[in-house]
Amino acid sequence: MTYSLLNLAFLVPAAVLALVATLRVPHRRRFLRGLGLTLLVVLVLTAIFDNVMIGIGLVAYEREHLSGVFIGIAPIEDFSYAVFAAVVLPSLWSLLRPSRRRPRAHA
Template sequence: MTYQLLILPFLTAAAILTFLSARRPDFGKRMVASTVAAVILLTLTAIFDNLMIGAGLVVYPEENLSGIAIGIAPIEDFAYTLCAAYGVPALFVLLSRRKPS
């Protein structure tokens, strides 16, 4: 199984959760906050993934990768960061109780 197929359910779930949470009144503010968090987390992912791969702590089979990389970190690693930055806040909002009107 390739990493693209492994990531697909997580990306799909994050997209669905984000879409479902779009009806909440704070959606715009949450998207701004999620985007800021995503930029910070993607930067940290790029730094530390490259360090870990460069140190030999993590090795990926070439046949399972897309071949696209940021430094030596495969692009697939960054999908989980996006899922966390957008999916987790959306899930939190969907599972929290709404304030009575």
């Protein structure tokens, strides 16, 4: 089994959760902008720190399980946990937080 195939088991449900969250939030554009900005920041930080960790030998991968696509010396598969976290956490946050509707005054 390749790392990419294993990643799909987590990234497909994450995408579905993000879609549900996007459809249910009242301000879709703001949610998507925030999600995109979060993803961008997390991916940049992941690119920096993963390359350092791989470069100093803290992490190693079996080449036969990799797709062969790299960002620096970090395999593209190494970014899946960052994508998962950047998509799932804001999606869950938006779906699980209480409604901001004010209760009606009863006359």
